Amino acid sequence: MGPDRSALMRNRLTWPTWLPMNKEGLLWILGGLASLIVCLIVTFPYGALQSRLLTEFQAGTGWDARAAGWSPGFPLAIEWRDLTVSKPGRPSVQVESARIGISLLGQLTGHRSIEGVIALPGAVGGRLTGTVKAADWSFQGPTSVTGQAQQLDLAQIVKPFVTKGLLKADVTQGWVGVLGGVLFKGDGSWKAEIRDLTLEQIPIGPSALPPLTFTHVSIRLSCRDAACEVTEFKGDGPDGSITAQGSLALQQPLQQTGLQLTVTVVGGQGWTQKSAGLPLPPLPPGVPITFKLMGTVANPRVSV
Helix, strand or coil, X not given: CHHHHHHHHHHHHXXXXXXXXXXXXXXXXXXXXXXXXXXXXXXCCHHHHXXXXXXXXXXXXXXXXXXXXXXXXXXXXXXXXXXXXXXXXXXXXEEEEEEXXXXXXXXXXXXXXXXXXXXXXXXXXXXXXXXXXXXXXXCCCEEEEEEEEEEEEHHHCCCCCEEEEEXXXXXXXXXXXXXXXXXXXXXEXXXXXXXXXXXXXXXXXXXXXXXXXXXXXXXXXXXXXXXXXXXXXXXEECCEEEEEEEEEECCCCHHHCEEEEEEEEEECHHHHHHCXXXXXXXXXXXXXEEEEEEEECCCEEEEC
């Protein structure tokens, strides 16, 4: 029984008859691919890449980004630390670290794909991840983005209109790159959930809305080219409930996205006390009031 088992094991470990003829060629192919990958990693122009990425970011968003330092990442990536994103007249946004990398597998197979991870400072530890796929590195053609947000502190980003709120979102959007910008063309889907949201300093006539608190807000957008329809917008909390319907017109930069929303608020006890003195009709608890939200994301206007 012992010898038979030993012979059986030797037979199982024997190379197939065709492999010795191709083994040397296979090793040469694997060695060549390994050498190519190492050469790409060692000779890749990381400095030019990080400058190009910052330039594209500024051109696409209108915001300036300055980092305390940067370093190359493995295998083909740029990593920044202590970023400050700013724009004249707007509060700056602090970023703990950011990483933008090129998909090596996609590059070898003829695809253009960039993957990014952004970590925000603070105890909440917000995180943004995304992938951009393009027809070529000039980005002058069909492009798409897929992104996710986890535990994103809106108080650090949407100032001064949001003082509290944690965002979870999933976004897919297509566009076409053109010289000097983008043309929103293609389907898109935007899904967001916000917990513990507090809004304030939203202008209404000569005054502003008092702070409004919502326990939970959910938003869904369905986009075709630059036109996005609000398929869901609802929130509830101690100050009452809110719903909205309408559309958004995507613009570059996104802060200039146009708003055409009809918003309905059903006040609770909290709203009744806070709304005293506003240029609004009295709103007893449980009675709805509808108003229009127009303008842009950066400069919304409210009319009753």
